[in-house]
Amino acid sequence: MSFDVDVRRRMGPNTEVAIGFATGPGLTALFGPSGAGKTSVLGMIAGLIRPDAGHVRVAGETLFDLDAAIDMPCARRAAGYVFQDARLFPHLRVRANLRYGQRRATTPAMSLEAMAAFLGIDHLLDRWPRTLSGGEAQRVAIGRALLSGPRFLLMDEPLASLDTARRGEVMILIERVRDQLGLPILYVSHDRGEVDRLAGTVVEMG
Template identity: 55%
Template sequence: MLEVTFRHAFPGLALDVCFNAPPGITVLFGRSGSGKTTIVNAVAGLLAPDQGRIAVQGRRLFDSAVRLNLPPHLRRAPYVFQEARLFPHLTVRQNLTYGRWFTRAITPDFAAIVEMLGIGPLLARRPAALSGGEKQRVALGRALLAGPEILLMDEPLAALDEARKAEILPYIERLRDAGGPPVLYVTHALTEVARLATTLVVVENGVTIAHGPAQDLLSDPAHAPQLGLRDAGSILSARLVAQEADGLSRLETAAGPLWLPQVHAPLGSALRIRIAAQDVILSRQAPQGLSALNILPATVSALRLGGGPGALVQLALGGEHLLVRLTRRSAEALALEPGAQVFAIVKSVAVAQSDIFSPTPQAPHDAEP
């Protein structure tokens, strides 16, 4: 459990931060300059807020009411920065073990971390001889081996190209799914949110304007404009049930079956599928003679007409939500309103391989008061 509540005034930016997060990955999302890094710095102890309280798993790190401000080295909150910040005079092995000198906590097994991150062959090298992706993996390992009570990550992938990102993301997912330490993760990339976030915290101009389970926030039409309309999309949980002869994979969702281009995962795997809001078409009648394979019956649960020509519709299907972006004109033509029965049409090929993610355990959000 991560509890962060504070105010801090900079010249030109006043921060007003308040969120709680259960274990898992908490993503701080917002434009650059919105104050995300400042929030992480406050948790790390690199910045003392004017007033407030920060606690991790019940342990107070900062509390202005009792003038408590633990220095960074006592917070057990190792930080993975955008630039790896490896120590250039130490080998990879020495970098990895650096934090172990200072903790009495039981740190994860060195061999297991090295194995998980695939950095065994690099141990004898120095950071200058590593690629960007390798550096970031070592930085992640170094933080994990310091025995974190919480792991802080500030845009750890921002400086990497797509191929390197794809190389690191699975490790972070694996960490989350293996019940690793809670993570506070900063990004301005919605794809990383969709892929990693258990909890989403939206930051705008220094203020945390929304926080909650990522799946709920992503499919909420009220928040889509803040997240960026262009990339808006929701997440469906699915299970891979069959690989069919024509190269399609059949997935079972709460809303019904879904056929997607071949998904490379073992049968029975639980998957997370991101469906972009602009890739869904709505119909009031069950469509006939349509090429699209995926036609899911749904109920309109929320509708938001924008100021411009656009509209956002949230559909309820089974227990899940799907976000749809269409024009205001279409919404009016279909007479969409909460409670209306519709069919959601998702083109199989619209869902890219990069939108299909590995298992996620359901976060215990209901535990929140």
């Protein structure tokens, strides 16, 4: 099983995020309307948010289990997290952003140069993040996550902030990542079309 998740977390006085699902290999979409708590679920899997109860297992490894008192620190979970807003480090050039997580990757599957070529960002390496377009920034963010030696990928609406033309480009890229790297991917979206095109499994939420 790729993702075996059953978590609950109170986010506010009247809101609670509770979800349980288990998925097979490939890309799984977490699908639901805005505000359903999809990002919170990713946060709990990545270790950025601590669930109130439940467990998180990915590819057979337990990352969190309240009953067994397991709570692996975020830094050791090896999640390749691609945020909706790319979230590149503004004080580092593209190359340094890509390098940031590399020291965790014990057996780098790909060199930085190969990754840059794979993602079509080799001409951007010396640029500052603020000079990138939305699509370019998102591709760099995907590269940064992949170079950190992830055991699985979490993608939070990576296409939401892009215009139609850029969407197509990044979508093709995500398909290449899905088909060529063989990592379990959990992909959050509220767009039916995206989900139908990318996902093998769909988990409905909200």
